[in-house]
Amino acid sequence: MSSKHSFIIGITRLRKDPGSVMSFELSGTITDLKVVSSYVKDDQIIEVSGVAESVHGGILISGEVSTKWEGECRRCLNPTFGIMRIPVRELYERAGPESELSSQDDTYSYSGAIIDLQEMVKDQVLLELPLAPLCKDDCRGLCVNCGADLNLGPCECEDAAIDPRWAGLDILADKDR
Ligand SMILES: [Zn+2]
Ligand SMILES: [Zn+2]
Structure with a gap:
């Protein structure tokens, strides 16, 4: 657990006031973001910005995850890198004793007064990392x-x-x- 834990939003105010919207700007690092031929460095800053909205059924998070990836060009094998900007829109459902039984793997949940976006950010970056990077299109x-x-x-x-x-x-x- 060496990753800096900075993807947390306080939602006390949102929960008190259904329909309200709060903007946020977060940044931090996450370790072990790698696929076969590309990765995000353990100390690379990942930025997450957007709005949290109190909606029926939970808190809707929409915004953008952005960071720099690095890897090896699949044709010339030289080091290469790029910036990824991933639009995100995820509903965080409130975890309760009753919903734990029916919790689905494809939804995120929160309990208490905070939402931790780290797991969602990690999932999004892993999906976006290029499996076969190119240093340039015409390498x-x-x-x-x-x-x-x-x-x-x-x-x-x-x-x-x-x-x-x-x-x-x-x-x-x-x-x-
Ligand atoms: Zn190349
Ligand atoms: Zn030759």
Whole structure:
């Protein structure tokens, strides 16, 4: 539990006054936000802003989660990063003794005078992390032959392919198969 716990909203006033709206701006860090080839650093600030609204059935949270992700480009393997901005809209239902029996996994709940958004923020970021990041849309990737980064310019292989001195080797390579 090394993550800074800063995604908490006090809702005492909202609960006293149904229909009322409160805006909030929170930021903090969450650890272990990673998928196969991208992640959010453990000390990266995650911002959450929006409004909490007292509605029938609970507290409706709507706003935006934003942070920076980092990862490895799937084509050139260079480090890459991007900013994610995720629109969120979630209803937090009040957890009571009776609702615990029927609690559903796809809804969030609160009890008492606070709502902790951390779990929702974590879920949203994990869903949004790119599984196959690109450093740029037209990344040229690595040469399959020599491994050179083709974003830096053409490699020697292009010339070699049309150099007749190498033609014989190609034939030998074919025979091996
Ligand atoms: Zn790339
Ligand atoms: Zn090459």
